[in-house]
Amino acid sequence: MTMTLTEKIFKAHLKDEPFPGTKVLDIDVVMCHEITTPVAINDLIARGKDRVFDPEKIKAVIDHVTPAKDTETAQQGKILRDWARRHNIKDFFDIGKNGVCHAIFPEKGFIRPGYTVIMGDSHTCTHGAFGAFAAGVGTTDLEVGILKGVCAFREPKTICININGKLPEGVYAKDIILKIIKELTVKGATDCVIEFHGDIVKNMSMESRMTLCNMAIEAGGTSGVCMPDETTVDYLWPFISSEYKNKKAALEDFKKWKSDKGCEYMKVIDMDVTGMEPQVTFGYKPDEVKNISEMEGTPVDQIYIGSCTNGRLEDLRIAAQFLKGKKISPNIRGVVSPATPKIFREADAEGIIKIFMDAGFCVTNPTCGACLGMSNGVLAPGEVCASTTNRNFNGRMGKGGMVHLVSPAVAAVTALEGKITDPRKHMKKKFK
């Protein structure tokens, strides 16, 4: 019988089927941050069940507001910190070592093909880039995950998207996923996993694959997923080299976590990216997406480069290529948040941090910050931000503020011009 990757993972992790159609899975990694976990911790304490199912399988980080901005956020951090100490959770990342959850956990090698992953955060779908089943959940699911290591799901259907063609210069994974969300709409993938296939995905870095999978939730998807391959092995090699004889053996093993040829998809979409333009959102929903040619010239007050979507080294490199030796528009505030300390250090070593600062950007510590309008660049009412994040909801980055979701390249050239600008106009034939 042919199966999709998700069906294989469900089968391998099935603990119970209390009712037909409801699958309770064993969870390999339960990830926690300081916004949704403290309530779960307090509830466990109140129930007299302050326990964890396995401290090795729990990973925790303070990332949304860090350093704490007020008493409340300090208290949230403290609850998580005390809990991690109490239960001997070794993989806990506190200030100085912390970064955006969906960037730092993969970077530490916590995610492997075939894993089941949950977190009290909707963008947990990002980790599907490794061929895992990774789903965002609410605080109660998280609480049960912490206590019992299980989570219940309706088995999702799978949408297969084949991405082929020739990707034009100046167009990136972010543009592709925005266009896919436009096609699927914000509810088109509800109760579905989105599988990304095709030559374009095969040639993508893990970073770009994470950008694709990150926004699956914006189409309602339970998770995004890419098939593990050589790129996955290369990325994970520092963490798995003691487990396998060589990379070939690892690849052979990872191959069991692939959808079978001829498996049953709910829907198959063929996408040709040849001639595609950079994409920009225009409204308050992530499926309200236009070609950049229809959006050029839109005035902007702030640029934000960062987040679990586009705050990785690859993204900072792309933006820096455009910013090198230039100054951002005097009417623009530029904020960049490298997503993890490792990314920050590497960007610094490559001279990227200096490029940003010389251009006039404010460089913040690794954090979610402005992405969800809690700190580090909240908008004033009526202000507009071009942002590399994933949500343009009304008020997302500050009450009355407006967000245009863009790629790091669009964000960089928009910073230079003070209005939404097509990066292809700033491209020399070949970047050095």
Added chain:
Amino acid sequence: MKTFGGKVLFLDRSDINTDEIIPAKYLTEISKEALKTHMIEDLKLEGFNPFSKDVSDAGVIVTRANFGCGSSREHAPWAFEVNGINVVIASGFARIFRQNMFNCGMLAIEVTESVIDKLFEHKDPKTGIKIDFQNNKLMITSKKGKETFDYHISEFDKALVKAGGWVEFADARY
């Protein structure tokens, strides 16, 4: 078992997201009670006043497609819970929100668009809905009269509501 039902708050829009139900700036609250006054305060809906009596009196929400999309924050159902709303009826839900409702022992009832249209025909500040949980029926009463509709929820979701939520269910079983 708790009872489900009450005055209806009609939210005539699709794709209402959890940032609109409870903005991120209140996610620093550790008590559910603190969310009470901020429920749907940023909702973008023509002529809507989040501080009106229609909102504070409501026990049931009737809305359109893809309700509760976006962030996974369970603060959204909690904001409803502390305001006495324990039923949301929509033509579709985002997965995480729907699960969060049942996990809290509350009801997220999905019906067809045509049933939603019929419910909206009863739109009035005095309209009420009663849920017959045992028999999967909802009764709407307004100036226009009374109507009853069948609905379907999964066996699992029903069991969660009966148990009082997922923590109770899981703790008894695993």
